[in-house]
Amino acid sequence: MFKAVKKYLQKDFSWIPPENPTHSFSSLSGKLLLRHEIPYEDEKVDHLVAQSILTKVTSIETCPWGYRCRRCGNTKSYLFAKMPHATCGQTCVYCRSCIQMGRVIDCEPLYYGSSGYEWSVHEHPCQWDGELTRHQQKAADELVALVRTGFGEKLVWAVCGAGKTEILFPALAEALEKGKRICLATPRTDVVRELLPRLKKSFPDVNIHALYGDSPDKAGDAPFIIATTHQLLRFAHAFDVMIIDEVDAFPFHNDPSLHYASERASKPHASIIYLTATPRKEQKRRIRSKDLPVVFIPQRFHGHPLPVPQLKLTPTLHRYLQKGELPPKVLQQIVHQQQTPRQLLLFLPSIKMAEQIAEHLKERNYEVRSVHAEDSQRAEKIQAFRKKEYRVLITTTILERGVTFPSVDVYVIDAGHVVFDEAALVQISGRAGRSPDDPKGNVIFYHIGKTDEMLDAVESIRYMNKLGRKL
């Protein structure tokens, strides 16, 4: 009984078979699939099961007080439902949490593909010819050492614009030279799309696959996979090196099923690297208790400090926003700002407000566009802003991270709103001054009263700048 409770409370992956016979089916290696996701006939599948290249595992664990879905780790009773199942003629339990990726039902097994496929060894895979700064080099060396030992965790705490991707290159090269399998996972599809061409360019001879909701690659049979964290639900004990970018980002940081999946997707002896600019409480706690080794990169790649946000009290802010307008003080600032060559990035708490304010500024003859999550032309609008086709971009928190504009000022309207938490504000401030040609940028938070989140964000930026000066 005690054992059962312990097993339930801890993430337990002992059901994954420990033996991994070698085989030649790269698309099955380290996968956890439903029957219809395996592109072979029944006979062939039976044959593979007999060779234990595929292993059938129970899909939903039952315990006296509930269930656990082995694909997504869901244990919430309201995310399980029963249905009369026509195929087996009984009432079966299925998981509603990961239903988007096909139904996991308790009468049908999951198939675990042995991770015994041998990935090819690459010699000098990295063709990137840029140079790392001193800080970057130090972090890169530590990561190479981690990959070499092959076991352990490390958090890279690097400010926005530190060049996190480049830091990974030596470690990636090291892993590929040893024939290890790598996964670079991130919560956001936009980031996957942006990373793929950059990595393909730097590692031209390596087969790199990108996996996300509607990606053209589906098989996931490459030694190097870039994926959204959701895609990890289809992997088990697959990767020797697991890199999770933006660990603090939505939806990874507050979705236990993604943590479950990422833990399961890496081999029991894997090097795990987390990248973030704004660690959350949980990670900070682990850093403080020396449980999670950390490497700081407190300076941007161009060596200039991060712009520190100015907080401006605007008591009339809500009154004007309700009318769909901006207070005169803010408008004056925008007029002033528009005389400089910099573009303006304006953050608002909600989609509705973003659209209203865009209208409001259009009436005043500004070149304005607004972008939000449900916008079908999002990518084009962002691209046009980058090409400087218009002056002001109004957006919600979707552009808080992952996007780079060379020369912008950033204003946050109503920074006290709940959507702007510490991580979001730090990330938003990090949009300014990204280019070495214009390393400064004004960041202004307009608020109706300082919140802890704003103060924590400013403090965190100041702290990083202080560390950067010291080094």
Added chain:
Amino acid sequence: MRCLICHAETIPAVTWGTFWKPPVQKKICRDCEEQMDKITAPSCPRCHRPGHEGVCHDCEKWEKTNPGLLERNVAAFPYNDFNKDLVARWKYRGDYAVLGAFKEDLQNAWLASGFKGRQVLNVPLSRKRLDERGFNQSEAIIQSLEQEPLSIFERSHSEKQSKRGRRDRMQAVNPFRLLHPITDPAVIVDDIYTTGRTVRHMASLLKKHGCPSVSSFTIFR
């Protein structure tokens, strides 16, 4: 209680009524309920197309080509974008529990339709599709209406209706085969009435073999 659709907590409003009896547990939250919408008057009296005064253009066309084939159709919800996503989740992803969100309103619509007492027929699926999906959506609806489904049809495997254009659908050959003719008035229960082709395929077979009147009942129109 959690909302069946968005899993947000549903908190029943506290009124003086709750003082006397416990509040009714809602299966879905107010936001989702609003987005699901409901078909209200005016609607086409024949096919229940929402927002249409009098008989709609489609039904007139049907009357010209196949007069009196289908008596009328009754539906409970409009097939809007939100409901399209729900159907995708329910039927194609196989999230059976979503049907529970419609149950109460479906039962009300069923009572209001006056179809009670008729033979309730389900739309069959081909064996292959049934294995894929794990349940027959039409049977599931009939069960949630607390009626007994009568399976007297057989279906050959064909492309999903939703993947075909209107023109294709209208020209499609009848995929059904009637196994046992009936002589009582019947109502066919399905999930969506789009062009009305499916139910009319079935109705034509029923009529040919002596069924006096055929109507249909669907969740969406």
